[in-house]
Amino acid sequence: QKEVEQNSGPLSVPEGAIASLNCTYSDRVSQSFFWYRQYSGKSPELIMSIYSNGDKEDGRFTAQLNKASQYVSLLIRDSQPSDSATYLCAVNALWGGNTGKLIFGQGTTLQVKP
Amino acid sequence: DAGVIQSPRHEVTEMGQEVTLRCKPISGHNSLFWYRQTMMRGLELLIYFNNNVPIDDSGMPEDRFSAKMPNASFSTLKIQPSEPRDSAVYFCASSLRQIDNTDTQYFGPGTRLTVL
Numbered sequence: 001q002k003e004v005e006q007n008s009g010p011l012s013v014p015e016g017a018i019a020s021l022n023c024t025y026s027d028r029v030s031q032s033f034f035w036y037r038q039y040s041g042k043s044p045e046l047i048m049s050i051y052s053n054g055d056k057e058d059g060r061f062t063a064q065l066n067k068a069s070q071y072v073s074l075l076i077r078d079s080q081p082s083d084s085a086t087y088l089c090a091v092n093a094l095w096g097g098n099t100g101k102l103i104f105g106q107g108t109t110l111q112v113k114p
Numbered sequence: 115d116a117g118v119i120q121s122p123r124h125e126v127t128e129m130g131q132e133v134t135l136r137c138k139p140i141s142g143h144n145s146l147f148w149y150r151q152t153m154m155r156g157l158e159l160l161i162y163f164n165n166n167v168p169i170d171d172s173g174m175p176e177d178r179f180s181a182k183m184p185n186a187s188f189s190t191l192k193i194q195p196s197e198p199r200d201s202a203v204y205f206c207a208s209s210l211r212q213i214d215n216t217d218t219q220y221f222g223p224g225t226r227l228t229v230l
Binding site: 031032034036042043044045046049051088090092100101102104105106107 | 145147156157164209215216217218219221222223224
């Protein structure tokens, strides 16, 4: 069974700190990695995608990918209370062919305290 | 542009009743996904379609669940008969297939189903 694993949290950080969210995946052939943010009672919203090893920055968000270690992370700089949400890691599933299917982790709940 | 549209947003029904959830994907997208989300099990993929064809329905919990996509702009997820354990939020998502495997899924607002 191919899996995506995340620490469910909650991860609590003070306002202005860096929040670090981590995700590991089991399928070595996965090529595409996504971070979704989900506010309570809302639908998942894409915030970052990353396809190559290294870092990708978008505003206060940085995604980091290490395919050799099968590890992807999301850093949120200058965390704000509005960042409090559940963050879902998703990995494309290539077994059975290239179908566009994603496997989601259980999500990490982030709490940013003022 | 309109995002993924789902209806109804909320549905309360009694055990044994038929429930039909509806989804309109983003125009131009050719993949559609139905998910179910609960606190206990997280986000589960039920079924997905490519070009209106069901590709993998292994996530459909049992025969009470069925899904159709009669055309590129409409899909339904039906539960008949419904049971209390079907209570969950059901999301529809769509994407545009990419040959380089960078498909990005966009989610609808979800339907919150309560079966009494």
